[in-house]
Amino acid sequence: MPFVSPSLPLVTTAAATIAALAAAWGVFRARGSTAMPAAWWSVAACLALALEGLARLSGMLDDRSSLACGRLVVAALAVCPAMSLLGAKRPQHGVWQLIVASLAIVVSMPALSAALIRPGSMPDVHIIGRSFLAILAVVGWMNFVGTRQGLAATLLSGGMIGILWPFMPGVASDAALPQDSLDAVAAGCVAAGAILACLPRAADPTPGAGRFVRLIDRPFLALRDTLGAAWTLRIAERFDGVAATRGWPCRLSFRGIEVGGDPADAGWQRDALRAFKALMRRFVSDAWLARHGWEEEA
Secondary structure, three states: OOOOOOHHHHHHHHHHHHHHHHHHHHHHHOOOEOOHHHHHHHHHHHHHHHHHHHHHHHOOOOOHHHHHHHHHHHHHHHOHHHHHHOOOOOOOHHHHHHHHHHHHHHHHHHHHHHHHOOOOOOOOOOHHHHHHHHHHHHHHHHHHOOOOOHHHHHHHHHHHHHHHHHHOOOOOHHHHOOOHHHHHHHHHHHHHHHHHHHOOOOOOOOOOOOHHHHHHHHHHHHHHHHHOHHHHHHHHHHHHHHHHHHOOOEEEEOOEEEEOOOOOOHHHHHHHHHHHHHHHOOOEOHHHHHHOOOOOOO
């Protein structure tokens, strides 16, 4: 089954390569945080899509069966970044990657079975597996849509769903493939989202705020853009619990720290900063904190 227009797979390959380069830059930007494994999974997924495009251009994936097998491997890697972030808490974030890798293998098993045991047949992906792919795509979007990465997350998730479309619930894979036009648009969305996610954000999200507020807001909002809402809301919940117990006139919300009481009272602020740093250290290193506005002498 030759491809009618080789230019579309070429566009997909180029966009996937650009996305892989942007994801590699994301690895550098995430250094010192538990988001680095998710960034590496993103690089792997984009490279897999680029390699699939090259294989299509070379004629190696010239039938629906082989194309479906290759796309399922890409799909298995595409959901790994979202899954990786769900376990991005020290000290278990390293071991969690074994679970993520196991997920990728399990999702890819129908492709391996079709290629090795039933050559020429379509991979038989169960409805549970298809639903799991869709759920992880939506979870990844929900984790970032409320942050400053909302647009990037929307582009990335929309593009990923387009790439995963042949294995979405209720979609017939043999009828959906090949989808050259959709692949080119989806890969373009992924590349645009990856580039947008790498753009620097404002260094001070609260101009004119006091020093205590800046010391917390800068790293907290940066972590929110790095790990998403799930873990930052957990940090806010733990911090607010300690603040309520010790009577600190401050609360940490999704938008940052809110302070009451006497702004000149440095006693409780020192304790609050120490508690905040202890919570952040479950996700980032001291070097990461320093890059995002933390002052150790505080």
